[in-house]
Every structure is written in structure tokens, then in C-alpha cells.
Amino acid sequence: MHQEVSPQGRCVRFCLTTHGRHPWLARPEAVQRLRTAFRQVARRRPLVWDAAVVLPDAVHGLWRLPPDDPDPRPRWQAAKAHCTRHLRHWPGLPRGRLWRPGVAWWDVDPEAWREALDHIHWEPVRRGLVGRPEGWRYSSYRRCLAAGLYPAGWSGPQGGA
Template identity: 35%
Template sequence: MTAYRRLRIPGGTYYFTVRLARRGGTELTDHVDLLRAAYGITCRERPFRTRAIVVLPDHLHAIWTLPPGDADFSTRWRLIKTRFTRGLGWKAPRGASQAHKGDCGLWQRRFWEHAIRDGADLRLHMDKCRDDPVRHGLVARARDWPLSSVHRVRRADPVG
């Protein structure tokens, strides 16, 4: 079994990639209002600052800054995923391992995170959020993707 080691920096800023289990799924964009609700409730219960977020059909990227003294991003993602899944009423075929672990089959079990080191690293990951819809062929210009906060964030909160 793989032992996942996460760098936990209280009050840190992190870049995340969270994926659906099924590549090519569209649940995130098809039900974006439900995702927004799950995200908002979690943010109110366990505050964090969203520096950027982009939602694509089968995955999302987000950059968060956690409150001072707090490094628990895992619980926040668990709550967002659980609320979204329950809101959908998702029922999918599961293997014995998924059932044993309480996995619903909608999301990949893990998520990827990267601790942001400095202003240049933050700019790089903001650009990744901005450009991902173009990279996946969803739009020709990044500013045309409606499910991205990067354009608003860049104007209101320039980095560096």
C-alpha cells in the first residue's frame, strides 16, 4: 500500500487538482451549481481563501490559502466531495475495495496538491488554472471559459 506524504504548512497556500474517477465525465460542469453549493458550505464551516479555481468537465484546479495555524485541506476536500456526491444522489457500481473504504466511485480517491513556495510559483499555478480549458480544447481563448475565477482574480488581486 502506498504511503502518501503531504506537505502540511499551517496557513500555507496550495494548488490542487481534484478529478472524477471516470475520465471524460461531465458531472462537474453539468452540476456546477451543486458543486458551488458544496464548496460554499465547506468554506463557511472551515474557512479558506480561494485564490483561483477553474472547473472542467471531469476535474478542477484550485489555489487555496488556509488560515494561520490550519493545514487541514484534506478534510475540506472530503467535505466538498461528499456534499457534491450526496447532492447528486450518485450511485455507481463499486468494487469490493471501494465499498470497504466507503468510496462512492464518482471521485478519484486521492487528489494532487502542491505547496506554493513564493510569488513566482503562485503566478505559474494561476496561469495553469487560466490556461487549462484551452489545453483541453474546451475553448480557443482562456477568457472564454465561464467556469474560471482567474480572470476576475487577476484584475482584483494581482500577484507580486
């Protein structure tokens, strides 16, 4: 997933939401299927994951895309279709749609990149799922911490807001 993309490429922050906010992404095997979907997408249409958090009912991410293929929509469509095709008949999952139609997304300029990174990593804490960002299993926070992007004991964006 971490293919090389030019720093001049487009950076986008996004949120994919499950249909009806059903928490099917709480199942580890569903998260694994989602990871497989994004790996396959990245082979065909390169992208760099700067940050990601998979919550029970949503995926928050920060991508950098190449200048010659800056449209993120086909990537999301392909990943959502892959998950739906492979998961729709699993017991306990909602009938019909797995994903809410569309994707909420925003372009991120270099000055706002850090704010977007922090927002994504703080989301499990904001939603009351864990007390600290390192406590959330499906997050790139620990990778970013190890890379020196966060100090030990980081208390959230602007003091935890």
C-alpha cells in the same frame, strides 16, 4: 468563500478529478452543487480561493489556508462527500463513485504562486475546450483580469505553453 485568511497561511494548488473522467461537471446544476459544497465547507473551515477552474471532469484550484488550520484534506473530503450525497441519484450520472479517490495537490511557495495561477487559468485552453481563457464559463480568470492580475489579451503562461 473569500473569507479573510492570513497571508502567512499555507497555499496549495490542487486537482480534484471525477471518477473515470466522467464529464458530469459539464452540467450547470452539478457546478452549482459543487459551489454550494465549497461554500458550506468554507463556513466551517476558512479558505481563500485565489483561483479556480471547473472543467467537465476536474476542478483545479489555488487556496490559501489559515495558519491554525493548514490541512486542506478535510475540506476536499467534505466537498466531495456533499456532492456525492446530493448528486448520486441524478439521471445520467455514473453509478457509485462520482470522484476519483484522493486529490492531487502541491504546496505553493510565494515565488511559485504566479505560475500556479497561470497554469490553472490556462487549463481550459490547454485542453482544447476554448481558444482563450476568458471563454471558459467556470473560471476565476475574468475576476483576476478585472483585478489587474492579467493584461488584456494574455496569451498564456510563457507565451501560451
